[in-house]
Amino acid sequence: MTRVPRFSGVLVPVLTPFKPDLSPDTQKFVQYCRWMLDQGVDGLAVFGTTSEANSLSADERMALLDALIDAGIPGEKLMPGTGACSLTEAARLTSHAVNHGCRAVLMLPPFYYKGVSDDGLFASFSEVIQRVGDSRLALYLYHIPPIAVVPITLSLIERLIKEYPDTVVGLKDSSGDWSNTESILNAFPGFGTFAGSEAFLLATLRGGGVGCITATGNVNPAGIKHVADNWQTPQADELQAGITLVRKTIQAYPLVPACKRIVAQFHDDVSWAKVRPPLDGLGAEQSSKLLADLEAVDFAMAPLKVEMAAQ
Amino acid sequence: MTRVPRFSGVLVPVLTPFKPDLSPDTQKFVQYCRWMLDQGVDGLAVFGTTSEANSLSADERMALLDALIDAGIPGEKLMPGTGACSLTEAARLTSHAVNHGCRAVLMLPPFYYKGVSDDGLFASFSEVIQRVGDSRLALYLYHIPPIAVVPITLSLIERLIKEYPDTVVGLKDSSGDWSNTESILNAFPGFGTFAGSEAFLLATLRGGGVGCITATGNVNPAGIKHVADNWQTPQADELQAGITLVRKTIQAYPLVPACKRIVAQFHDDVSWAKVRPPLDGLGAEQSSKLLADLEAVDFAMAPLKVEMAAQ
Numbered sequence: 122m123t124r125v126p127r128f129s130g131v132l133v134p135v136l137t138p139f140k141p142d143l144s145p146d147t148q149k150f151v152q153y154c155r156w157m158l159d160q161g162v163d164g165l166a167v168f169g170t171t172s173e174a175n176s177l178s179a180d181e182r183m184a185l186l187d188a189l190i191d192a193g194i195p196g197e198k199l200m201p202g203t204g205a206c207s208l209t210e211a212a213r214l215t216s217h218a219v220n221h222g223c224r225a226v227l228m229l230p231p232f233y234y235k236g237v238s239d240d241g242l243f244a245s246f247s248e249v250i251q252r253v254g255d256s257r258l259a260l261y262l263y264h265i266p267p268i269a270v271v272p273i274t275l276s277l278i279e280r281l282i283k284e285y286p287d288t289v290v291g292l293k294d295s296s297g298d299w300s301n302t303e304s305i306l307n308a309f310p311g312f313g314t315f316a317g318s319e320a321f322l323l324a325t326l327r328g329g330g331v332g333c334i335t336a337t338g339n340v341n342p343a344g345i346k347h348v349a350d351n352w353q354t355p356q357a358d359e360l361q362a363g364i365t366l367v368r369k370t371i372q373a374y375p376l377v378p379a380c381k382r383i384v385a386q387f388h389d390d391v392s393w394a395k396v397r398p399p400l401d402g403l404g405a406e407q408s409s410k411l412l413a414d415l416e417a418v419d420f421a422m423a424p425l426k427v428e429m430a431a432q
Numbered sequence: 433m434t435r436v437p438r439f440s441g442v443l444v445p446v447l448t449p450f451k452p453d454l455s456p457d458t459q460k461f462v463q464y465c466r467w468m469l470d471q472g473v474d475g476l477a478v479f480g481t482t483s484e485a486n487s488l489s490a491d492e493r494m495a496l497l498d499a500l501i502d503a504g505i506p507g508e509k510l511m512p513g514t515g516a517c518s519l520t521e522a523a524r525l526t527s528h529a530v531n532h533g534c535r536a537v538l539m540l541p542p543f544y545y546k547g548v549s550d551d552g553l554f555a556s557f558s559e560v561i562q563r564v565g566d567s568r569l570a571l572y573l574y575h576i577p578p579i580a581v582v583p584i585t586l587s588l589i590e591r592l593i594k595e596y597p598d599t600v601v602g603l604k605d606s607s608g609d610w611s612n613t614e615s616i617l618n619a620f621p622g623f624g625t626f627a628g629s630e631a632f633l634l635a636t637l638r639g640g641g642v643g644c645i646t647a648t649g650n651v652n653p654a655g656i657k658h659v660a661d662n663w664q665t666p667q668a669d670e671l672q673a674g675i676t677l678v679r680k681t682i683q684a685y686p687l688v689p690a691c692k693r694i695v696a697q698f699h700d701d702v703s704w705a706k707v708r709p710p711l712d713g714l715g716a717e718q719s720s721k722l723l724a725d726l727e728a729v730d731f732a733m734a735p736l737k738v739e740m741a742a743q
Binding site: 143170175176177178179180181206207208209210213230231232233234235237238240241242244245247248267268269270271397398399400401 | 454481486487488489490491492517518519520521524541542543544545546548549551552553555556558559578579580581582708709710711712
């Protein structure tokens with residue numbers, strides 16, 4: 122049995138807003154996180170790929186987490202990304218999150234060197250866990266081979282679960298490959314497996330997984346949460362088809378800039394569209410087309426805009 | 433004309449020694465850098481891929497550079513790697529190097545996101561250069577697609593040279609693809625192009641390039657320097673064949689662990705073999721085979737061992 126209650130449901134890797142000088146807009150970030158929790162999602166996977174976390178320094182990430190905690194966002198709702206190429210920084214970020222009472226962390230493998238062995242990756246996660254040395258740590262592995270290129274294989278998962286059964290409690294599978302998610306679900310029943318996209322939410326829950334952690338949760342939190350809440354009802358497949366359509370519409374564009382552009386539109390704040398290099402914002406033409414595409418699939422986020430403005 | 437005299441010849445991305453607790457062994461690092469300069473190499477590309485720099489935190493990298501400078505290693509011999517996924521950290525590391533009088537820096541592109549546009553990469557390098565805001569900055573681009581996966585294309589180089597002619601003064605090509613190096617040499621005469629392996633040293637110099645920055649410089653510095661010094665003599669091809677044979681012998685093994693294992697052997701200090709996760713040290717069998725392979729090609733580093741011990 123783990124000592125920390127596990128996460129399940131819908132978690133959102135929240136976008137990080139930037140000021141014109143590219144520094145994080147802390148106030149807007151806190152307000153957005155609060156608003157996101159008000160939408161009913163189960164947790165905030167701050168500092169994920171969608172959050173441009175690896176475009177931030179470790180100090181910037183920690184300052185943003187400090188601000189969330191200071192603002193009263195409960196640690197039990199937070200699953201910060203704390204992976205880094207450097208094990209020194211991964212351990213530092215993870216300790217910082219644990220000391221803030223974060224319910225879990227989501228950890229990328231070190232992603233600079235490619236073709237590294239499972240032995241090397243095991244040693245890396247192991248070293249971080251031992252440096253943190255805190256029984257409160259609950260760690261979700263972050264498998265995202267299209268971006269990190271360094272995969273988390275089934276044999277690595279097995280070894281980590283065996284060595285750290287109370288710490289390594291789950292995984293986010295952003296491979297985009299359902300057969301991989303299915304293999305994990307079959308191999309490790311009871312492990313907290315999240316899909317990395319809501320397109321696989323229903324399939325993941327039916328296969329014994331626990332939910333999804335998804336970029337487009339920034340845009341469609343209530344819709345996705347509705348599927349998670351109703352996955353055992355007769356309407357589940359129809360509801361899933363609805364959120365899948367929205368997801369596919371958005372992911373036809375570069376995902377992070379597209380999510381930021383939509384949030385800018387629906388929260389009526391153009392500054393939200395700003396990304397840090399090396400990402401690129403959408404151009405005017407792409408932006409118009411994206412918004413038109415969303416309208417064409419009858420996606421409306423307008424009510425959320427009103428709630429946000431009212432805060 | 434650039435304000436900073438450019439590098440040329442043979443630069444070594446020096447290995448980073450670790451203590452048993454995986455912290456950098458600063459004293460051994462300083463001693464090794466001094467010894468390496470005594471071998472006659474033209475500069476030290478500290479904090480490169482071979483140095484496991486991305487497995488270190490920014491603070492660890494800066495502390496090691498502080499120690500080198502404090503120990504009297506001249507900044508004019510140093511080309512620290514200062515690239516990072518986060519532009520905050522890339523700018524901080526670069527400013528730190530410039531303020532220490534380092535003659536140049538070697539900069540990776542931000543390497544987390546894949547498939548980013550040249551616009552995004554241009555914005556990233558540009559932002560770092562502007563944040564540093566120092567006319568002393570001389571920047572070499574670091575093209576290493578097998579590891580970073582994010583390439584530095586010819587059109588990106590062209591754009592950066594055009595915008596920052598006094599700052600973006602060269603490149604290290606670790607693509608392992610001679611046709612790419614050749615394209616760069618042909619497209620940008622006068623640009624400071626280094627091969628990323630001594631196997632291409634003679635070809636690079638004959639094509640108008642300036643030298644090589646090579647991992648195996650840690651093992652064969654004098655031999656490689658000898659080729660650079662004699663590239664216009666009738667013996668050049670024969671000398672080149674000799675260093676290529678040594679290189680090929682070593683790169684049949686994982687390169688960083690192999691270099692460390694050889695240095696451990698020839699400097700008679702087993703602790704040199706230690707790597708940071710996610711890299712893996714060579715096993716006993718691989719180690720023996722590597723050393724036997726080197727003997728079989730008549731490679732001897734023994735005299736260097738004596739000089740090192742005498743320091």
